[in-house]
Amino acid sequence: xxxxxxxxxxxxxxxxxxxxxxxxxxxxxxxxxxxxxxxxxxxxxxxxxxxxxxxxxxxxxxxxxxxxxxxxxxxxxxxxxxxxxxxxxxxxxxxxxxxxxxxxxxxxxxxxxxxxxxxxxxxxxxxxxxxxxxxxxxxxxxxxxxxxxxxxxxxxxxxxxxxxxxxxxxxxxxxxxxxxxxxxxxxxxxxxxxxxxx
Numbered sequence: 001x002x003x004x005x006x007x008x009x010x011x012x013x014x015x016x017x018x019x020x021x022x023x024x025x026x027x028x029x030x031x032x033x034x035x036x037x038x039x040x041x042x043x044x045x046x047x048x049x050x051x052x053x054x055x056x057x058x059x060x061x062x063x064x065x066x067x068x069x070x071x072x073x074x075x076x077x078x079x080x081x082x083x084x085x086x087x088x089x090x091x092x093x094x095x096x097x098x099x100x101x102x103x104x105x106x107x108x109x110x111x112x113x114x115x116x117x118x119x120x121x122x123x124x125x126x127x128x129x130x131x132x133x134x135x136x137x138x139x140x141x142x143x144x145x146x147x148x149x150x151x152x153x154x155x156x157x158x159x160x161x162x163x164x165x166x167x168x169x170x171x172x173x174x175x176x177x178x179x180x181x182x183x184x185x186x187x188x189x190x191x192x193x194x195x196x197x198x
Contacts, residue, residue, distance in 0.1 A: 049085050049144070054137050056095050056104075060123055061134050063105055067116040070096060080138070082145025099123070 050058060062068060062076050070092050078086045096117060099105045104123030110116035119127075127134060150156070170184065 049081075049087075049140070050137065052095065052098075054133070055087070055091065056099055057127070057130055057134050058137050058141070059092070059095055060099060060104055060119065060127055061138065063099075063117050064119040064124065064127055067108055067110065067118040069110065069114040069116045071114070072116075077141065080141040080145065082148040084144045084148040085141070102126075 058077065059073055062073055068076065070089065073096075074087060074089070074092055096105070099117075100107075102122070104120055104126055105117040106120055107115045108118045167184070171181065
């Protein structure tokens with residue numbers, strides 16, 4: 001497979017970031033408002049699902065399955081996680097840049113203005129070396145999807161929201177009694193243990 005010569009890139013002016021921005025306003029309702037979704041570069045403060053190395057392996061696996069561009073990869077991860085995790089462009093495009101710099105992927109011509117990425121032989125070799133880790137990370141996405149299916153819209157989700165509101169109301173003050181804090185922690189620990197024994 002022939003790869004086109006990649007142009008000079010930087011993270012402010014990534015050649016694909018402008019293309020993605022055209023779609024972002026149209027699809028903004030998909031990003032950052034669902035339970036468990038990644039908000040890293042957009043101020044939500046949620047812990048990311050993957051560290052940078054694991055994310056690169058996931059992206060490499062998805063690109064090895066078929067050539068994809070950045071927007072496709074975001075949607076593929078969203079679908080694999082059952083809608084629970086949507087990585088931001090600010091996470092995806094630096095990871096793609098790193099994969100290109102490592103020689104694991106290259107740009108190929110595709111329909112429309114977008115340029116897709118395809119895996120190189122070096123990338124295939126990296127996937128083979130890290131096959132167990134790749135399988136583990138893809139299984140992690142599947143597990144997130146299963147959890148979403150079990151809890152989304154159901155009584156567990158309602159109970160979690162009630163707990164969040166109760167904690168916010170009881171501990172939201174600047175002078176929370178430490179004895180109450182410890183009592184609440186004990187209640188939560190007991191609840192966790194009872195759930196584990198189910």
